[in-house]
Amino acid sequence: MASVTADTPVIPTRSAAARFGVPTTLAVALVLLLLLPALGLPPFFESFLYLLCLWISLATSWTIISGFTGYFSFGHGAFYGVGMYTTANLGASLPILVCLVIAAALAALLSLGMGAVIFRVRRLRGELFALLTLAMTIVVATIVLNTPIDGGPGKYLLGVQLPRIYDNSATTIYLLGACVAIGTLAITYFIQYGRLGRGLFAIADDEDVAEGLGVPSYRYKLIAFAISSAIAGVIGAVHAIFVSYVTVSETFSSTVALFVILMSVIGGMRHWLGPAIGAVFVTTINFVFVSGDSALAARIVIGLALILATLFLPEGVAGFVQKQVHKRRAAASSNTDTAPHALVPAAPVAAAPTATERPILLKGENISLAFRGVQALDGVNFDIRQGEILGLIGPNGSGKSTLINVMNGFYKPDTGRLLFEGHDLAQMPAHRIARLGLARTFQIPRPFPHLSVLDNVMVAAMFGGAAYPQETARRKALETLDFVGLANRAGAFPSELNLHQRKFLELARALVSDARLVMLDEVLAGLTPSEITSAIAMVRRIHGGERTIVFVEHNMRAVMELTDRLIILNQGKLIAEGDPRTVMDDPAVIRAYLGTSDAEG
Amino acid sequence: MSATLFGQSVLSGIFAGSLYALMGLGMSLSWRYLRVINIAHFGLVFLAAYMTYEFAGVRGYSALAVALLLIPLFFVLGVIQQVLILRFNVNEFSSLIVTYGLAIIAEAVIQLIWSADFVRYENRALHGNVEVGTLLLPVADILLVVIAVGLCVATWAAMRFTWLGKALRAGLDNPAIAAAFGVPNQRLLLLVSGFSAALASVAGVFVALLYTLAPSQILSWLGVVFAAVLLGGLGNPLGLLAAGMLIGVSEAITMAITAPSWAPVVPFTILILLLVLWPQRV
């Protein structure tokens, strides 16, 4: 087997310099921005810079929930409005910094309440989120309008006390804005490259798979939403002082929601710097076309830009640049060998103890599940024993995949228990089951399409049973990719792999976190005969004589070669269980599964 | 609250609900069958409303003639929009953003032509009221209810019982196999988008008849109509009609009990309650 370092030319990740460089650059930028007023800038320039900071903060914070996680919010204006009205009501009696903290807390609380409702819904969740965030803006506006928070005529901010830095309170507002903007960029940068960001990107690509690999999707979405909203609240609180008179119709107009989407779409939503690029572009256009008919022209330009960006630059400026970099890297590495890695034949495995001597790892008791009146699983009882390869077979529609989905937490059974080392998995969320050390593959591979092969495997390594820290996860992921023969494709995207390679990527994700129970759902389906031979060898090596495997398969040759024991499902019922040769001779199995008499299908 | 006030509130809720259903019908169909979340639908509604104001109000042509001309015109606009969406292979999610962009442009164009000021179209023929006991029923509103209910029921029946409706549903389930049995999927989709836009023009005529127009109001209908569309179930005209009525009546009663400015909260409270109590519904 080739060594990892020699075989992995393309791994798009931040270089050490970048990791050190970005925070430093941001810090330097902040210092420069703070020193700028000392030069004695003209007021209009200072207010332009302030507006840049405002929109960078708003657009970047929006991206944390909507770009990274893929949940489009039309309600960013509500959180910003909460911030505005916090200062409008408390600014005269409390120090400004306390106001900012309260604004952040209120906005975060509002988002947590919203998220707790919406993120529980399973179908149409993206659309519902978009709609309900929009609706929330209207609801919050209505409440503010009808209560003393505003009361109708709007609020003047006359009594707000600002420290006078550089002898000018307008400059103080600019300084606050600069701090918030740079802080937002820094937070977003650390989120993107940290554990949270990896989880969020996985959620954006395929939430169910992410959950199945151990990403606590509900909690992560709430955290991302709360951070995003808190930032909007803070910058809203600052902006209230800037405008000095807040009204409901201005504050909760569609402008904020529209502009942050526009800026992020243009700049790129899957990169911390993207929205800032868009913010600079749009704010500048708006600053140039200021009044009357030219403001109207600006709206048309912005509408067109939104359409054109969606059609022609779907990943924004930042995404476009990233893609070009990836292409160049891939072209540079195409000289190296990218042929599929030849598989090493299986090492002979020592004779294992007989099946019945092994301790029970997982025990299923009376598992039943019905969909729309069809009994998919009907009182299934089974054991999975430590270190065995258990074959799970049965005709199409007999409930095999349903059983895998129940064990991995995607479906909750109507009745029954699944005991795994003292835990009942039956009602446990999928990410906790993954954390306990159960992993699965999908019959039709479901890689995260926007993550590289390496990042796909790293998500599993960081969130699965082993829960490795980032650097260990990277090493483990590379080792696992080498094991399945994909090391030289680590930097590729899943769309660049063929079916065979994507199946092996599935395997790598299931293996990387040292799962104690691996469920393989028809790994051989769709492979050519020679690929099947190598895949059988691969399963044997995965087993390594000790790892527990549940093997769902139609290919009887593979089943007979690999499995220690079989359980057979038919129409949701377990009809036989035991040693493969004995089971296949069981008349009930022959009748129902191979069918020589008059069983109904 | 007196019985008359209550009855009048329920009635005005039914009128409002009919307009929600009429506006939502095109959205609901295009969301379900075209996978296009069409925010530009509201732009079309207001474009039709302003054209009704311009031709029937300012220039004095017959409102009926204007409506009969707008319907085919908007059908064509809808077909063109869908041709472009198919041409650029816009997915459901991008359609939300692209049509949002279109709505902004529509708003700006309307403002360029008709200014940002409020305008009002007065139609004398539909000006009167019908009195039933102590209740007053404006003629224009009665017409609205008849048209909205008629269109929703007719659309439901067409989807359920006609070859066209069955072919559309089959195309949604499995386009390739539907094609193999002779279903012309693409043409049906264009038909749906044209029909949706034509519905927008009908809704627009009623907006002009019943409301004061301003460009800034275009997206103010978005939230409540979206709520009705989702509550009713995508592509379900009868559900939409019921949801529209439910929202309209609850709004009207809320307004009668509290202040009119509280009304916007109602549809979303209903929607959120539904989500919390009955999450598998949506």
Place this chain on the structure above:
Amino acid sequence: MLKADAVCVGYGEALALSNISFDLGAGELVAIIGPNGAGKTTLVNALARLLPIRSGGILLDGENIARLTPQQLADRGVAIIPEGRRLFTSMTVEENLELGCYRAAARAHKREGLEQAYAMFPILGERRRQISGTLSGGQQQMVAFARALMARPRLLLIDEPSLGLAPVIIKQVFETIARIHATGVSILLIEQNATKALEAAQRAYVLDCGQMIASGTPDELRQRPEIGAAYLGHGH
């Protein structure tokens, strides 16, 4: 009746089918057999015009159909029973059957077609109002057959009818195919289960790795040792 001449079909850069040629006479039942991944379903989809053909010609009664749309092909009396049934799963059994006679020429025979279908598959008559996605696999296959027959086809393309069904049901499926064939419909049967397919067919072709590697009568093919070993499980 149907004649394919050097048909090539590809996805992206790879060729899934290269130089496929075969023919089928009027009223004939011809099988194309081959292992998983040989390109069988690709071939059916290309014939049904659901996939573009890169080169080569397909003649139906002398007319080249290689560039027709699926709808135009349906108008010429070709119907498909696709792999994995692929019903309109959210619609009722009867609506599925009605869609079968969507094309103008078949619509006139809707009532008659439904009667025949329910006579052939009584269970479907009992379940005509049931949503087809909730039927069992065997019943779904019946719907797929009945749907295709509603189109009153002259040529029927049947793709992997045995897939995922219990052997008892498979037996019934092949009996149904024989009955349909007896009414004079030409049938192209694509099947992985070579034993069953060879029992049913008058002639057969063997497809492997995207190429036709053999053809002949079932008896001739059974005799050829390399075919027997690879596809019929002889010598195991």
